[in-house]
Amino acid sequence: MKSIICYRVVTCLWIVTILLSYFIFHTFSIVESHANxxxxxxxxxxxxxxxxxxxxxxxxxxxxxxxxxxxxxxxxxxxxxxxxxxxxxxxxxxxxxxxxxxxxxxxxxxxxxxxxxxxxxxxxxxxxxxGEPIQFSKIENYEPLFLYKSEPIIKSFSLLGSLILFGSFFTYFFIITPVLAGKTTINGLASKACLAVLLISYAMATLSSSAQLILHTSSIYEIDLFNTIGSPLINIYTDTTWGKLMWLKLLILLFIPVVLQVSKLISNHHSKSLYYINPVFFIPISLMLLLLHSLSSHNATVSELYYQGVFVDFIHMLFSAIWIGGVLLLTITLYAVKNTVNSIDLNNLTKSLFKQFSPIAILTIIILSITGIFSAWLQVNKIEALSTYYGVTLVIKVCLIAIALLIAGINSFFFIKTRKITSIPGRLLISESILIIAIIFSVGALNGLEPAKNATPFFSNQLTLTEMDNNLQLELQILPANVGINNTQIHLSDSRGGNIVNASNIIIQTTYINQDLGSHTYYAQNIGNGSYTTDPLMLNLGGIWQFEITVQRPDALDSRFAFREAIGGSHPKFTFLDIYIGKLLFGLVILSIGLTFLGISVKQGGWQNDSGKKYFILGLVSIIAGFSISIYTHSMSNDKEFQYINPIVPSSVSIQIGQNLYRDNCVSCHGVTGIGNGNLYNALTPEPNASNLLIHVPLHSDNELFSIIKYGKDGTSMYGQESILSDEEIWHVINYIKTLE
The missing domain is CATH 2.60.40.1220 (Immunoglobulin-like)
Incomplete structure (x- = not known):
């Protein structure tokens, strides 16, 4: 009777687990980047x-x-x-x-x-x-790097607890238990060691997640910690998806002891060991914790690749847990049993454990590398983004991982290829464990920072831009090159370095590229010795700004310069995250994982071996899925939409190219000056009503102009130039016609 009741309870627990899974996938909105x-x-x-x-x-x-x-x-x-x-x-x-x-x-x-x-x-x-030009403001708006000071530490402990919880349990049942089969005494010690690790990681995950929820709520509502108890914690659940994720994580953590107790009742086991913990129930629940981390990760902020990003992050988390939990538990287990066996048995035990762990370790390292590259591409898809706090932290994390992998390789050679063990588990194994913890703390910092494409540059507080045109060298300095008020200074010189002091007019036009917010014009004043300055530039949005400078001199042709730079970090809508490339990379990730599984299968004996057969099936399924995704994505490549932002800076070279293209393809209708008096104007049908570019170009954004030129405009005599001009040539034409006046 007792057994029947227990199984019914377990059935109920499984129903709850399935409902929680459904709730996770179908209730939460897609996580996007911060509300900008x-x-x-x-x-x-x-x-x-x-x-x-x-x-x-x-x-x-x-x-x-x-x-x-x-x-x-x-x-x-x-x-x-x-x-x-x-x-x-x-x-x-x-x-x-x-x-x-x-x-x-x-x-x-x-x-x-x-x-x-x-x-x-x-x-x-x-x-x-x-009624007057904008002046300096005395209002300062400081945005801290983290939501609260301890955010990276708290997130690191939360993540570390969840990873060890799954990884150590997985390692015990699939690595240690097969090796220690029949060795009751040693297995009992290993079981107690694993149970201690599970309890510590469970406490770490539960306490840090609770602290994260309270501290986050305190920071959001700007109230004391004690005042968060009550309605603020309820409001964070009702107001945000993040709050729902955190509360669900805590519920799952509280759900784990119930599962363990039911497993203990089913097995009727009363000792302090892991025999009563049923992996069929424990592993899915611990995997849910990893999934919740992935659902609130930076990968989940890319809405166009949401499912791909979450899936890759989850796989990355899964194998991170296996690597971290495996290394830590093996270290602790060897320490726990070293005084109960002689050196020869200890040597054989160590070799057997690492031989059992080696294929999984190799698989883990390869998959972590593959998924890590994809995640890095999602968040840092431009080299310039490495100069942000996020980028620098990512570089540090990669360096730590490289060192840890090097030590892991040395460990593998030392314990498997040789039979000499002087210290168990050895300094190298301890060093690898310490490095893994350091890596987790770097991940915690990354989770607390703005993604690289949104973040603030780390190194420079000054932007210096230089360019030559018509024998005129221009140097533009912007200080501090960040969101807010920026001072500028322009220096003009000739090709021999002599100062240009006779510029009659210098015009700077600033344009926020990420959104169509119009442009702002500044006029520079001569301050002597070839230097000029303007009123402070108001760059109040983080993202890509375009600076167009026109220099007029009485004794030379006008010179035009154009620069496009990230101020306060680049916005995701400008980083041109190519969705086609992203989906193709995702297919290649799955394909690469499949090939890795096949490689491990061969190493394990292939189809003739039970272990090799499992790896073979996983590899074959992954390869088929990867090929299918890649082929389907490639077939859709021709359906890519054109870029919504002109990728070509309106430099003097671009404007000259655009002028030549305009003369060869557009003058006959729009006229030399763009006012609509070309030779073919009167012969056009239907009669044009928008041929004066001086009037109509300023009314349209770059992407609208691109669409009109490439595809034409229905019901007018403006026919598409898709078969005549390439996309790049169209962008050059747009840069030119915007200079007509």
């Missing part, structure tokens, strides 16, 4: 003629209504809004606040958002003015 500003009214850095009645900002994600707000301050730091910030009832990603009639002056809009998706708090600001 998309557009605002009034626009950033705009100069208005009259006072607005309200300030409206739209962000990239739905927002928490209780934790997101807008505030408006004047030049002296006095708050002037009506304190009625609210979410739009129809669009949960739009915030609005009303303001009284504002006098002339410069105003700072400060906003805070907490995304319902990932629970991160982001602050930002921008400026606008009424």
């Amino acid at each position: 500003l998309v557009q605002s009214q009034p626009k950033q850095n705009s100069v208005l003629e009259y006072s607005p009645t309200d300030i409206t900002i739209t962000f990239s994600e739905p927002l928490s209504p209780t934790l997101s707000y807008i505030e408006v301050y004047n030049f002296n730091g006095t708050k002037l809004d009506n304190d009625d910030s609210s979410l739009n009832s129809l669009d949960k990603s739009t915030l609005t606040i009303s303001v009284p009639v504002l006098p002339k002056g410069t105003y700072t809009v400060i906003w805070q958002t907490v995304s319902t998706i990932d629970g991160h708090k982001i602050r930002g600001s921008f400026y606008f003015s009424i």
Whole structure:
């Protein structure tokens, strides 16, 4: 009767587990990157003629209504809004606040958002003015590197606990138990060692996850730790998907002792060992913890490759757990049994354990490398992104992994290829364990930092740009080259290094590339010795900014320069994360994993061996899936959409190329000056109504111009040039026609 009751309880537990799995996949929204500003009214850095009645900002994600707000301050730091910030009832990603009639002056809009998706708090600001140019503001808006100071440490312990919980259990049942079969005394010691590791990792995961939830809630609501108990912890669950993930993780952790107790009742085992822990129940539950980590990882922020990113991160977590849990448990197990056997038996035991672990270790290292490369591509797909805090931390992590793998290779040779063991488990094995813990802490730091494509540069606080045109050397310096107010200085010289002091007009036009927010124009003043300066540049959004400089001199042709640089880190919408390449890489990842399984299968004896047969089947399935994904993705390559941002900087070279292409292909209709007086104008049918480029080009964004030129415009005499001009040539033409005046 007792056994029947226990099995019914287990059945109920499995039903709960399945429901939790369904809840994980179907309830949570796709995690996107942090809630960043998309557009605002009034626009950033705009100069208005009259006072607005309200300030409206739209962000990239739905927002928490209780934790997101807008505030408006004047030049002296006095708050002037009506304190009625609210979410739009129809669009949960739009915030609005009303303001009284504002006098002339410069105003700072400060906003805070907490995304319902990932629970991160982001602050930002921008400026606008009424009736006068924008001036310096006394309002400072500091955004800390981490949400709270201990964030990377807490996340590291949480991750480490979850990894060891699965990895050590897996290692005991699939590595240690087969080797120690029939060796009751040694197996008992190993079982106690593993149980101690499980208890410590369980306590680590539970306590650190609880601390993470409380500290995160405290930081989001800006309240003391004690005040988080109660409604704030409930609100973080109802307001954010991150909160739901954390609460579910804690519920699963509390669910684990119930599973263990039921397993103990079923086996009717009362000793302090692992015999009563049924892996059929424990492994799926511990895997759920890893899945929850993946669902809130940076890979899950790439919405276009959400499922691919989460899957690869989960595989990476799975094999990280096997590597970490395996190394740590083997180290502790050998320490636990070294005083109970003689040196010869200890030598044979060590060799047997590492021989059993070796194929899995090789498989783990290869798969971690493959999945790590894919994840790195998702987050750092440009070399420039390595200069961010995220990029630097990633480099440190890779170096630590390289050292750990080197030590693992030495361990493998030392314990398997030779029979000489002077110290068990040896300093190298201990060093590898320490390095693994260091790697986990670097991962915790990465999880707390902004992804590289959103983050702040780490090294430089000055941007220096140089270019030569028409025998004129221009050097543009931007300080501090970060979001906010930036000072500029321009130096002009000739090819021999002599200062150019007679520039009659220098115009700088700044354009935020990530979104169509218009451009802002600055005029430089001569400060002597070939140097010029402008009013401070207002670069109030992190992302890619384009700087176009026109230098006019009385004794030379106009010189044009153009630069495109990341300010405060690059925005994911500009990094051109090629979805086609991403899907193709994902297929290659699965294919590579399959080939790795086949390689291990051959090493294990192939189809003739039970172990080799399992690896062979896994490898074959993975290869078929990888080939299918890659072939399907390749077949869809022709369906890629064109880039929405002009990839070619409007330099003097690009403008000259565009001018030549315009002369050969466009002048006959639009005319030399672009006003629509070409030789074929009167013969066009239907009669054109938008042929004056000087009027109509400024009304369209770059991607709209690209579409019109490439595909034409239905119902007009503007026919598509797809068969005449390449995509690159079209972008050159766009750069040229935007200079017509």
